[in-house]
Amino acid sequence: MIHSNSSKPDQNHLAVDVVHVLIKTNHYFNREFEKRLSSLEMPITLSGSRLRVLTMVGKMGEIRMSQLAEKLGVQAGTVTDLVDALQRDKLISRVPDPKDRRAMLLKLTEKAEKHLEPIHVIQSELAEKMLKRFSPEQRYQLIHLLEGMMDNLNLD
Amino acid sequence: MIHSNSSKPDQNHLAVDVVHVLIKTNHYFNREFEKRLSSLEMPITLSGSRLRVLTMVGKMGEIRMSQLAEKLGVQAGTVTDLVDALQRDKLISRVPDPKDRRAMLLKLTEKAEKHLEPIHVIQSELAEKMLKRFSPEQRYQLIHLLEGMMDNLNLD
């Protein structure tokens, strides 16, 4: 058999290009998002990681430390630190799980819900700007293509 | 009462969804890429940031610290630190710019070129896996849509 690696050079090159554009687009979004966030002059500044924690906890409603670590793809100790910081800012509550005395359950506080509102507005506005003049079909198409990429990652 | 925010709820919601899928796809790629990189057992481990520096310097051939900072979207001091580390590992060389005695010119060393090879192979393989069964048309489409998002960011 011939080199599997160089049998389709053009196609391969194109694949790398797609990934590079993906990374770049993500980077552009992040940079602009962080810029808008910091210009919001909020009493508490949320980094990307902390925001991801809050969003995940909000989505799950109630979640254990270990589950959260798994969902975020980080270590248990990292979650402990992040939650410590968020709890200090009264954005998250940590209560013992009545069913397992080793475990802790995390929940958003009301303060967090209020805090997240303007952030979600910014996110939404920025998303809309980046997708200006994209038809609904194009938006679905983009979602579909990206989801296809993730699906491929979970194959064999 | 009607929220000014919900005038175009479906479309707006879709825009945020697109961005979320984008971020998630990027995250999936990064996680898998870092995993494969670390399993490569290389003598020097390159973080995402250092890799981005090397890739950019490689692409430009020769570049100033200040240009590099601008390209990467980070502060000058950050670049100094990154380059310090890469120079310590003999992956980058720093020579004074003969035309401007304040400036430094960065270049990859031969060691870096050799070092980057297997990394590019991994990147290419992973990209190809994620785009398996995507037709060339779909690949171009994806690139086109993502570039459209970046273009929109630079408007008004």
Next chain:
DNA sequence: TATTGTTATACTCTATAACTATA
């Protein structure tokens, strides 16, 4: 005066590993 790069300081994110309490 403005620009190039460095240094100093501080904070966030992250991993690894050792540890405690509970299952």
Next chain:
DNA sequence: TATAGTTATAGAGTATAACAATA
């Protein structure tokens, strides 16, 4: 013994701001 979470330690990445040398 295994699991849930914490603590300790260390290192990378980043920003801000003050600084020196040169333009």
